[in-house]
Amino acid sequence: MSTSTAGVPAWNRHPEPFEELISSQAIAARVAELGAAITADYASLIDKADVVLLGVLKGSVIFMADLARHIALPISLDFIGISSYGDATVSSGVVQITQDVSRPLEGKHVIVVEDIVDTGHTVHYLLQNLATRRPASLKLASLLHKPERSERDVAIDYLGFTIPNKFVVGYGLDIAQRYRNLPFIGVVTTP
Numbered sequence: 001m002s003t004s005t006a007g008v009p010a011w012n013r014h015p016e017p018f019e020e021l022i023s024s025q026a027i028a029a030r031v032a033e034l035g036a037a038i039t040a041d042y043a044s045l046i047d048k049a050d051v052v053l054l055g056v057l058k059g060s061v062i063f064m065a066d067l068a069r070h071i072a073l074p075i076s077l078d079f080i081g082i083s084s085y086g087d088a089t090v091s092s093g094v095v096q097i098t099q100d101v102s103r104p105l106e107g108k109h110v111i112v113v114e115d116i117v118d119t120g121h122t123v124h125y126l127l128q129n130l131a132t133r134r135p136a137s138l139k140l141a142s143l144l145h146k147p148e149r150s151e152r153d154v155a156i157d158y159l160g161f162t163i164p165n166k167f168v169v170g171y172g173l174d175i176a177q178r179y180r181n182l183p184f185i186g187v188v189t190t191p
Helices: 024-042 061-069 121-131
Strands: 018-022 051-057 076-083 096-099 109-117 137-145 158-162 185-188
Touching (some): 024 061, 024 137, 051 121, 076 121, 109 121, 121 137
Parallel strands (some): 051 076, 051 109, 109 137, 137 158
Antiparallel strands (some): 018 185, 076 096
């Protein structure tokens, strides 16, 4: 793999299996807008209860890190591991919690941070599970949404981008744990 003159990897060169769909610049601009919206929505609530960004491992890590830096409020971070893909490119439909939160969520304003809402089954299950933990409020931030694949209605309170029904990688999303570190969202062109 070659590198650019700035020392940044020159991704998306033969034989990489993807083409750029959303640029790193577009992602950065939209994440900043989402952070500003969250700041505005929670500014009056911050003295009443803690705000927790709850990242869904592993895909949301990069999005959540960038989003957190654009929220101008005191927040805490936690993670939950949940899977329905394994190493496949299609959801199995079987949801597994692989790692639970480290602290109770009761009485806190919880914003679930997800990389992508695809069929909606995984995030629907997660939101139902978290609601039983009695948070003060529960909202969803997702970088991506594929409405063509939706099988369950899920309210996305903070949405980055709506994308076509294509398998994507980059900015946290992967194929068998690879390509999470791409700075853009790429459409997979070969299986």
